[in-house]
Amino acid sequence: xxxxxxxxxxxxxxxxxxxxxxxxxxxxxxxxxxxxxxxxxxxxxxxxxxxxxxxxxxxxxxxxxxxxxxxxxxxxxxxxxxxxxxxxxxxxxxxxxxxxxxxxxxxxxxxxxxxxxxxxxxxxxxxxxxxxxxxxxxxxxxxxxxxxxxxxxxxxxxxx
Amino acid sequence: xxxxxxxxxxxxxxxxxxxxxxxxxxxxxxxxxxxxxxxxxxxxxxxxxxxxxxxxxxxxxxxxxxxxxxxxxxxxxxxxxxxxxxxxxxxxxxxxxxxxxxxxxxxxxxxxxxxxxxxxxxxxxxxxxxxxxxxxxxxxxxxxxxxxxxxxxxxxxxxxxxxxxxxxxxxxxxxxxxxxxxxxxxxxxxxxxxxxxxxxxxxxxxxxxxxxxxxxxxxxxxxxxxxxxxxxxxxxxxxxxxxxxxxxxxxxxxxxxxxxxxxxxxxxxxxxxxxxxxxxxxxxxxxxx
Numbered sequence: 255x256x257x258x259x260x261x262x263x264x265x266x267x268x269x270x271x272x273x274x275x276x277x278x279x280x281x282x283x284x285x286x287x288x289x290x291x292x293x294x295x296x297x298x299x300x301x302x303x304x305x306x307x308x309x310x311x312x313x314x315x316x317x318x319x320x321x322x323x324x325x326x327x328x329x330x331x332x333x334x335x336x337x338x339x340x341x342x343x344x345x346x347x348x349x350x351x352x353x354x355x356x357x358x359x360x361x362x363x364x365x366x367x368x369x370x371x372x373x374x375x376x377x378x379x380x381x382x383x384x385x386x387x388x389x390x391x392x393x394x395x396x397x398x399x400x401x402x403x404x405x406x407x408x409x410x411x412x413x414x
Numbered sequence: 415x416x417x418x419x420x421x422x423x424x425x426x427x428x429x430x431x432x433x434x435x436x437x438x439x440x441x442x443x444x445x446x447x448x449x450x451x452x453x454x455x456x457x458x459x460x461x462x463x464x465x466x467x468x469x470x471x472x473x474x475x476x477x478x479x480x481x482x483x484x485x486x487x488x489x490x491x492x493x494x495x496x497x498x499x500x501x502x503x504x505x506x507x508x509x510x511x512x513x514x515x516x517x518x519x520x521x522x523x524x525x526x527x528x529x530x531x532x533x534x535x536x537x538x539x540x541x542x543x544x545x546x547x548x549x550x551x552x553x554x555x556x557x558x559x560x561x562x563x564x565x566x567x568x569x570x571x572x573x574x575x576x577x578x579x580x581x582x583x584x585x586x587x588x589x590x591x592x593x594x595x596x597x598x599x600x601x602x603x604x605x606x607x608x609x610x611x612x613x614x615x616x617x618x619x620x621x622x623x624x625x626x627x628x629x630x631x632x633x634x635x636x637x638x639x640x641x642x643x644x645x646x647x648x649x650x651x652x653x654x655x656x657x658x659x660x661x662x663x664x665x666x667x668x669x670x671x672x673x674x675x676x677x678x679x680x681x682x683x684x685x686x687x688x689x690x691x692x693x694x695x696x697x698x699x700x701x702x703x
Contacts, residue, residue, distance in 0.1 A: 255419035255420065255421065256420075256421040256422050258422060274419070275419070275420055275421065275422035275464070276416065276417045276418065276419055276420060276454075278416075278417075278451075281416075297415050297455060298452055298455075299448060299451070299452050299515075299519060300604060302516075302518055305518055308521075308522075311492075311521045311522075312517075312518045312521055313518065313521055313522050314448075314518055314519065314522075317447060317448055317451045317452065317519075317522070318447065318451075318522070319422070319444075319447070319451070319464075321422050321424075322424070322444070322447070322466055322468060364517075364518060382517070383517060385516050385517060385603040385604075386515070386516030386517045386518035386519060386603070386604065387518065
């Protein structure tokens with residue numbers, strides 16, 4: 255059983271801690287740093303509630319050891335808006351893209367990465383893009399609308 | 415769920431990784447971790463040590479060289495999805511990658527991990543058998559190349575020796591008249607296949623001169639369906655040949671009853687998917703002629 259000193263930059267702030275090798279990134283984020291916006295859902299790499307951006311890419315943080323994220327840049331839902339609301343957060347608010355809210359942080363981070371790569375996705379692109387994030391409330395209809403709205407808002411922002 | 419304790423190593427070279435494996439017989443390699451870490455959380459795997467490959471340079475990338483498509487073992491599945499080379503010239507591989515787990519998992523899951531983990535439910539092994547791929551392994555006695563047909567020895571078992579590490583996957587370079595397809599039936603996104611079929615064809619003067627047919631999750635390993643291949647080779651790809659190949663593939667399947675369906679049902683799925691995959695592979699091979 256080994257422990258290691260790691261430095262992970264989360265939402266722009268560097269955190270250095272001594273961690274046991276078996277500590278999962280999601281536990282590091284929630285329990286070591288107290289950032290509880292990242293949720294634990296299924297614990298089986300299925301639901302995507304724990305999705306964070308790991309070096310800019312959506313990743314299920316229940317399936318990454320914290321020690322393997324040494325040196326990485328992580329964005330959690332707390333860092334998404336950078337002080338205000340990100341267009342994705344505004345889209346989810348305006349289009350009621352959530353009911354219980356449990357899947358929402360992961361859903362929004364996956365949506366942000368999708369829109370960064372494909373600013374004008376079709377409905378099929380969106381449903382495909384979020385297919386690794388499960389929602390048990392909405393039937394996805396309003397989530398798709400929320401991502402479409404976020405796409406509009408991001409375009410308005412870049413036009414203005 | 416918390417995985418059991420282990421010692422973690424992240425060596426900078428393959429030689430050091432190989433030495434660590436030999437020194438720790440209960441060690442496992444960590445690539446993308448998206449099969450291993452769930453197994454560790456369920457305590458289905460309790461390795462005493464993990465040897466993380468992430469710091470070793472040169473294990474990622476996709477390129478054509480020396481008559482092969484060469485894929486570094488640490489290449490992420492999402493890199494195959496975004497590769498113009500794979501998407502334009504290797505349709506069987508492109509089909510396969512698209513149905514592995516889900517998009518978020520594919521950002522970290524690696525091609526080498528999918529192959530070397532050798533879960534009979536994994537999708538790459540059948541595609542590699544159909545492609546007649548080979549695998550490059552580095553170990554204490556140097557480097558060697560293993561044919562896909564010699565690689566999968568049992569569930570979660572391969573012919574890699576102690577201290578050997580899969581470093582590269584080689585697929586014969588796509589030429590005129592080649593085409594393939596992967597058809598998977600799954601209950602939902604991210605599930606393992608009820609059954610899936612990989613078909614790779616080579617056309618020569620309108621006739622099939624080479625065929626690879628392999629099956630996912632209907633046996634203890636991915637199964638190369640030699641009789642189905644024989645039914646296709648020499649034919650013009652007409653319905654009679656496709657029907658014969660589909661029957662032969664269903665006969666080669668060795669499924670068991672489980673929550674994904676009865677053995678008879680899975681055999682029927684193999685029959686249908688073989689027909690569909692062969693038909694699609696044929697269309698693509700004609701387009702590439």
